[in-house]
Amino acid sequence: MPERIAVSxxxxxxxxxxxxxxxxxxxAIDQQFPFDAFEIIVISDGDPExxxxxxxxxxxxxxxxxxxxxxxxxxNSGQSAALNYGLRKAKGEFLVVHHDDDRLLPxxxxxLFPVIRxxxxxxxxSAVSETIGPAGEIIEPLNSKxxxxxxxxxxxxxxxxxxxxxxxxxxxTVMYRTMAxxxxxxxxxxxxxxEECDMHLSISKNWYIRWADKVVSxxxxxxxxxxxKPDGGMRPGVHDYGRRARETYRxxxxxxxxxxxxxxxxxxxxxxxxxxxxxxxxxxxxxxxVLPDAEALQSPKINLVHCSKDQDRGTREKxxxxxxxxxxxxxxxxxxxxxxxxxxxxVRGIERHRRAALVSFHGSIIKNHPxxxxxxxxxxxxxxxxxxxxxxxxxxxxxxxxFHTDTLELTDKDFExxxxxxxxxxxxxxxxxxxxxIVLKHPGEWIMPNPDVEHLGGLYDIYSKGDGDPVIAxxxxxxxxPPVERKMQEVxxxxxxxxxxxxxxxxxxxxxQTELIRKTHTFYEIDLLLALxxxxxxxxxxxxxxGANFGNHTLFFNQVCGREVLSIEPGDVSFDLLxxxxxxxxxxxxxxxxxxxxxxxxxxxxxxxxxxxxGASQVFFNPKGDCRQVKTxxxxxxxxxSRFCNGEPVAVLKIDVEGSEPLVLKGATHILKKHRPxxxxxxxxxxxxxxxxxxxxxxxYKIEKRYCATATYIFLPEEM
Numbered sequence: 001m002p003e004r005i006a007v008s009x010x011x012x013x014x015x016x017x018x019x020x021x022x023x024x025x026x027x028a029i030d031q032q033f034p035f036d037a038f039e040i041i042v043i044s045d046g047d048p049e050x051x052x053x054x055x056x057x058x059x060x061x062x063x064x065x066x067x068x069x070x071x072x073x074x075x076n077s078g079q080s081a082a083l084n085y086g087l088r089k090a091k092g093e094f095l096v097v098h099h100d101d102d103r104l105l106p107x108x109x110x111x112l113f114p115v116i117r118x119x120x121x122x123x124x125x126s127a128v129s130e131t132i133g134p135a136g137e138i139i140e141p142l143n144s145k146x147x148x149x150x151x152x153x154x155x156x157x158x159x160x161x162x163x164x165x166x167x168x169x170x171x172x173t174v175m176y177r178t179m180a181x182x183x184x185x186x187x188x189x190x191x192x193x194x195e196e197c198d199m200h201l202s203i204s205k206n207w208y209i210r211w212a213d214k215v216v217s218x219x220x221x222x223x224x225x226x227x228x229k230p231d232g233g234m235r236p237g238v239h240d241y242g243r244r245a246r247e248t249y250r251x252x253x254x255x256x257x258x259x260x261x262x263x264x265x266x267x268x269x270x271x272x273x274x275x276x277x278x279x280x281x282x283x284x285x286x287x288x289x290v291l292p293d294a295e296a297l298q299s300p301k302i303n304l305v306h307c308s309k310d311q312d313r314g315t316r317e318k319x320x321x322x323x324x325x326x327x328x329x330x331x332x333x334x335x336x337x338x339x340x341x342x343x344x345x346x347v348r349g350i351e352r353h354r355r356a357a358l359v360s361f362h363g364s365i366i367k368n369h370p371x372x373x374x375x376x377x378x379x380x381x382x383x384x385x386x387x388x389x390x391x392x393x394x395x396x397x398x399x400x401x402x403f404h405t406d407t408l409e410l411t412d413k414d415f416e417x418x419x420x421x422x423x424x425x426x427x428x429x430x431x432x433x434x435x436x437x438i439v440l441k442h443p444g445e446w447i448m449p450n451p452d453v454e455h456l457g458g459l460y461d462i463y464s465k466g467d468g469d470p471v472i473a474x475x476x477x478x479x480x481x482p483p484v485e486r487k488m489q490e491v492x493x494x495x496x497x498x499x500x501x502x503x504x505x506x507x508x509x510x511x512x513q514t515e516l517i518r519k520t521h522t523f524y525e526i527d528l529l530l531a532l533x534x535x536x537x538x539x540x541x542x543x544x545x546x547g548a549n550f551g552n553h554t555l556f557f558n559q560v561c562g563r564e565v566l567s568i569e570p571g572d573v574s575f576d577l578l579x580x581x582x583x584x585x586x587x588x589x590x591x592x593x594x595x596x597x598x599x600x601x602x603x604x605x606x607x608x609x610x611x612x613x614x615g616a617s618q619v620f621f622n623p624k625g626d627c628r629q630v631k632t633x634x635x636x637x638x639x640x641x642s643r644f645c646n647g648e649p650v651a652v653l654k655i656d657v658e659g660s661e662p663l664v665l666k667g668a669t670h671i672l673k674k675h676r677p678x679x680x681x682x683x684x685x686x687x688x689x690x691x692x693x694x695x696x697x698x699x700x701y702k703i704e705k706r707y708c709a710t711a712t713y714i715f716l717p718e719e720m
Contacts, residue, residue, distance in 0.1 A: 005067070006117075007038040007109055008092030008178070012082035013100035014045040020101040020220070022053040023136075028098055029057060029066055033109035039067040043086045046076035080187035080195045087178070087186055095176045097196075101220045102172050103132070108216035112175040115212050123180030123207025124200065126150075126169035129217045139221065146170075151213065169209060171196035172217045180207050251404070252327035253343060256282040256318050259334040264292050266453035267334040271296045274332060277343035284317045316415045316422060318398060322405065330402040335453040339446055346402045349390070349440040355404040357436040358426070360396035361387075361447055365484055365510070370477040373468025374424070379510045385518055386444035387509055389489045394481055395427040396437045400447060408435050418471050428479055444518075490577070493518040495555070503559055504584040506577055507550050517552070523560075524552045528680060528707040531714060532652055533561055535678045535704075541651030542566060542644050544677070546597050546635065546664055549574050551581040553654050554590060563651065564589040566642050570596040570606055570619060570630040591643045597657070598632040599666035606630045618658040634667030650675035656682045656712070662691045672699050679715040682708075689713065 009028045013021055028040045044050035051070055059065045073085060083097060094116060098104055108127075116125045128150050131143040150170060174196075181187075184202035187195050200209070255278040259267040267283070275281055275296065285291065285306040297304060303321070318331045328347050332338065349359045364378040371377045381387055383400050414429040415422065427437050489509040494502040495517060502521075507514025513524045523529055533556075536543075543557035548567040557563045567582075567590060569575045575594045582590045596604050596619045604619040605627040619630060639645070650671055655661050661681050671677065679701065683689035689711070693703070696715050704714040 005091040008090035010086040016100040027103040035064045043082040044072040045082040080189040084186040103218040111214040122210040123203040125210040127173040127212045127216045134222045252279040254280040255330045257332045258284040263334045273338040331398040357438045361400040362397035363393035363439040381439045383447040536651045541649035547656040551578040558587045567592045597664045599663040636670040650677045653677040654680040676717040682712045
């Protein structure tokens with residue numbers, strides 16, 4: 001017998017089915033851990049029939065039985081009381097709580113013991129469980145969904161997370177340090193639900209939580225399961241107790257809002273929105289001659305500060321309350337409508353990123369370094385538009401920002417600038433302190449501008465025109481912005497098709513074209529497309545879309561003009577979305593080809609597509625840095641090998657291939673001479689226009705008009 005027991009397994013039980021209880025205890029006996037290094041303590045919470053299962057237990061060897069204690073309490077006092085009784089009897093340095101309807105897998109002790117044993121800072125270690133039904137069958141897809149959630153919420157890096165607001169640990173997967181449970185005062189016997197969540201949060205106040213990516217137990221769902229219903233939904237009351245426990249142990253939340261006199265109505269709305277969601281609400285009144293007389297501002301939770309116009313330091317004041325505060329710090333504006341769960345979701349985002357990030361629901365990525373006009377040279381992720389996944393950015397907006405004070409320190413020196421650009425300055429401070437900047441996932445129109453508040457004009461209105469502001473540009477260019485790792489995140493919206501069903505359109509979040517479609521719910525470059533429709537009205541023939549991107553122009557030709565379309569797109573991401581949009585909307589035939597059009601057949605090299613402007617990727621004939629090979633064909637050859645090879649006329653040809661338009665035209669001479677299509681061709685510079693016109697003029701084409709922000713011209717056959 002060893003000098004001490006390493007692990008104690010507590011099994012509280014009350015009126016549990018004999019089969020479930022027998023399987024539960026048997027799975028504890030069958031651990032692959034040294035038999036004399038762990039003990040099993042079964043605590044019957046006032047149920048004398050529980051002992052009837054003991055004779056049916058099977059031991060692998062009569063001389064190698066683990067220590068098993070059976071304790072029967074005089075009356076039923078609840079699971080927490082039974083656990084506390086078992087805790088007093090337990091001899092193990094570490095402890096496992098095993099429920100009387102679950103199963104331990106044989107590897108639980110062997111996998112978790114080394115993780116917590118050799119880390120003296122860890123109060124508990126959590127892992128992964130399987131979800132089983134009444135007969136022990138694995139339930140899909142619920143099992144995969146729960147496991148994905150456990151792995152998604154796990155700690156990163158070395159497996160550490162000091163969690164106070166949200167604990168990802170599932171009780172059936174955990175091994176505790178017994179001392180940590182005793183320091184927490186044992187289980188709260190006043191809680192009918194949520195005692196595990198309460199314990200985990202109590203432990204996390206003083207200990208780290210470790211993670212092991214091991215499947216160590218089986219969680220059973222059945223009719224009498226206390227927490228989950230058979231369909232996997234939460235039982236009534238369970239969620240409320242978990243939330244109450246999180247609120248008890250989380251750090252304080254401080255919200256700060258600065259206000260101008262012109263927005264007093266908006267301020268009062270924001271105060272009413274946010275006061276129930278925080279512990280302290282700082283309200284900074286800049287330039288108010290008369291202080292608002294509102295009941296909401298009399299709350300003891302409000303810290304009201306007032307300064308005259310000549311003392312106003314602008315939005316810097318949002319961060320003037322940080323000194324001496326430890327907790328979640330959140331900044332807001334007085335002209336925004338914040339939803340009832342706004343603060344909760346922001347804090348969850350802070351914890352999801354392990355307090356290692358400055359987070360917001362609004363932010364931007366700088367497209368060009370160095371910048372001339374910051375407000376024009378960026379991709380914006382707006383709080384009004386849905387974002388399906390968290391996204392790393394360069395600059396977060398303080399309209400919807402938050403961080404934990406353990407993460408970021410701000411001083412007056414961080415705000416040294418002639419312009420009131422606190423979004424940029426705070427993000428620059430985060431970079432200097434190696435803090436990530438993250439825009440959190442959110443649904444569209446969840447946060448909205450307050451329509452009752454006058455828009456006074458922000459920095460964008462002041463500095464976005466012309467070449468921008470040199471002071472802001474100099475400040476932005478004064479540091480090296482680390483590269484932002486961005487994922488291509490698909491988003492789906494719709495396009496209004498007058499007189500017909502709306503069209504489903506899927507693009508990439510933050511992409512220029514996609515965001516305009518999401519904002520307007522109409523086709524990108526609609527003026528160009530309507531002009532093309534007018535010119536081909538009454539003409540028979542197909543449309544050819546070269547550089548089809550996600551299929552905006554293809555869908556217009558197909559759905560609005562009723563044309564069959566040959567779509568050419570070599571980009572991996574773009575071609576996948578082109579197909580998705582093609583199959584999402586019923587219409588005439590679309591033949592999509594994943595090639596590049598050029599003046600000859602062969603191989604080209606394509607630079608990878610980048611978020612922000614996915615369609616801006618180019619094809620070269622000499623490799624340039626990070627690129628991949630693509631097959632090239634002439635447009636004449638592609639048409640000949642397409643589904644439209646039976647002589648159908650070509651009514652319209654659109655070309656947008658980032659500077660390679662002359663090569664496409666040189667490979668389409670047969671189409672141009674025989675079919676005389678209307679042509680829409682991008683030519684962003686005077687030199688590009690000359691190169692295109694030098695090819696088309698000898699073939700009898702004339703310029704009709706320029707369209708679009710990036711110059712695109714319609715060329716018509718002279719006979720039209």
